[in-house]
Amino acid sequence: MRASANREPAGVEIAGVNLSYGATHVLKDVDLTIEPGEFFAFLGPSGCGKTTLLRLIAGFAQAQTGTVRIAGEDVSALPPWRRDVGMVFQSYALWPHMTVARNVAFGLEERRLPRSEIGPRVAAALDLVGLGDLADRRPSQLSGGQQQRVALARTIVVEPKLLLLDEPLSNLDAKMRVQVRRELRDLQQRLGLTTIFVTHDQEEANTICDRIAVMNDGAIQQVGAPMDLYENPANLFVAGFLGAANILEGEVTLEDGHPVFRSGATIRIPLAADEPARHRARLMIRPQHCELAAGAAAAGAAGRIAHREFLGAAMRYGVAVGQSEILVERPFDSGQGLLEVGAPVSLAAQPGRARVFPG
């Protein structure tokens, strides 16, 4: 089954979308372009509008302004059943009164396909997700992972222009989640289907998506490839949402022509040469980009180990420096030895790793 054999992948353009439920402004000036064949994620905390944006594309939500184009066609006024986009619901939404095969056949029946064609296509779709032998079961007789695959088969069997996945992994246990997300990625690659994936889990988005739109409070914060977002977050929200981050408040001053970030009496971090001076600034640095040395040293900021957490591959230290606490991660087997709680340490930033945002 290759959807791409007879259909070019479709792109999505969202322009100027505003959506409110009563006084609640759920989507604010959303502009977004999703390339054909892309595996794209809407990532954000709950209530950020990511599911509403997905439902807007599927036709289950109505925007007050703006347009949604799929494969160049304006679908804003089309009801859900005419949009030809496949959606996998968070709850899977399998119909309990139908067998697995009847569930999968539903979309083809609604498209008035001849019976002779429906059977083989249903079988092929079920084989594709590895459930060929469960066609006559009821959804209630399946495990969570199997239900999820039925929902997927039911959606891709109609060869939609677009595949929408609403938190498809959230009802699976941790082990299944890793396995299924890999399978999703494989399937998407094989079908060449433009796919949008909604999640609040940055690890899920990072591991399977080509690009991510990070959303917060109804607005898109940044769009980019996972590594790009991690390395060059556009703002503090993106920095904090993708991975652990230390955020420090302070100012950027020029010392002998070189910009330096200062926070409190002890923290002093040299910055890249093109950083402008700011009276108020916030600095972001990831825990693994901080260096720790036992004892007081002249070069770094003096602190004290406040607590430590063993993470397996790494040891995470909370270091009290003046009024702030800074997280530092060191590989567990780095050979540097462990630091005890209460031990005096000195702290430094790896050069070029810190990011500065206006305060």
Added chain:
Amino acid sequence: MSAVAAPLAPARRPATPLGEWLLAAGVLAFLALFLVAPVAIVVVVAFLDPRSGAPTLVNFADFARNELFLRSLWNSLWVSAMTVVLASLFALPLAAITARFHFRGAALIRTLGVVPLIMPPFAGAVAMQLLFGRNGSINLLLGDWFDVNIPFMEGLNGVILLQAIHYFPFILLNVSASLANIDRSMEESAQNLGASGLRLFRRIVFPLAMPGYVAGASLVFIKVFDDLATPLLLNVKEMLAPQAYLRITSIGLADPMGYVISVILIAVSVGSMWIAALATRGRDYATVQRGGGGLARREMRPRDKLLAYAVVLLILALTLAPHVGLILLSLATVWSFAPLPDGYTLAHYGRVFAETPQYVWNTLLYATLAGVLAVAVGSAIAWLVQRTRIPGRAGLDYLAMGALAAPGVVIGIGYLRTFYGVTLPTGQPLATFWFMIVIALAVRRLPYALRACTAGLQQVSPQLEEAAENLGATRPRTVRRILLPLMAGGMLAGFVTAFATASVELSATMMLVQNASDAPLAYGLYVYMQSPAGRGPGAALGMIAVAIVGLCAFLSHRLFETGQGPEMR
């Protein structure tokens, strides 16, 4: 894969589809025409001067000056209150025994909770006279053995006994549900903090069980206060509902007293419901705690066990008495001044089917149509409330539930007054057309059907419908292929409940039946029971009613037990 999906043409989409508006308008029109207007007209007429048509309170003054009416009002209040007392005497020991002790007879008590409900109280009225009346079996035996005669069935006593036997399950079920919701940890934490015995009961168990008791008791009070058929069959006329019926049927539609009595019936209904709502408001304790499972159960000492069985068996005997009496009466050749009938025959059943088969067929027809109508309107309201954003949709729900506060007598009088002037093409007044009985039954059963449909729809996640729309099914197709099959169980349960209760309704029916050929079974039973020679066939009709309702109770029990429609496993 070969074929591409069918080409999809663009279409405009309005915010709220026209179909939803039309459905809401249809439902509103139905409720306005057949519930609001008749009741409103009854209330308005009660406040109008019958000669001049001017607004006045003179009708109420007339009512207050009439000794018969005041006695009827007092009798109705007395009978309702004493029924609550007697029903509580039956129900509370049973509830306490099952909640508090390990008791083998618990299953028996649960059965007790259903048995009386499958027979309308009026059906057993005459049979109870023959068992408990002055010359009934029990008093004949008592007279022989002890030379005493207990006036179980004299005047109002008979109504109280019959109603209490019929309605005590409402209190039993509500109190049992409340007790079952009390977690044993609540009692134990009170004991842990030093409470025990009476203080424990007064401060923990009683307040937690109280809302259930008040809800059950007020329901019993309303039902008895509004009931027309039971007093009439026992030939007790000095109560409010019978007085309203007699005024309208003997003096005429223009007589204001029927309307004044209707207003009083409505006021008492609304007042009792209001008290019940106050008692239960903010006391939905079931949601506060997890689990439930009831109080700690204790073992009974042998002496207590004996006493418990004696109480349970006595109440069981009383509960079954109308059924036993009705069976005997339906099979008796002659039964008079004797503990048991002189001989047995099936002739009464034969006479019913030979002479008046229309009673049975009319009942099946009316109850079926009323059930279908109630479920159709009920599911439409449930759907509008849960699946659309039409403004004021919740009001439809409240309006439909308002039928609970409209006594059958009031609905009957309202229909007569509202639709008598409307004539069919045949020249017959609309109010006397048989289909109006169906509509009246449907309106009265609508609250039950609505709740069942609402529960059925709530089980269907909206995502199941969205998934269908997403795969190309239009809204009508989604309703047909997804929604209807999934809520069929709830709709069927609603239908069965509506059908069963509609098939033995008599209050509104009594007002609306104009000739015997249009009458349903319950009315036929009333007609037969008017003469001693008709008692046998009347009882046979009653047994047929018991069979119909019993079968429905069994079916709905099965439906609710599995909780789902036939297609679900």
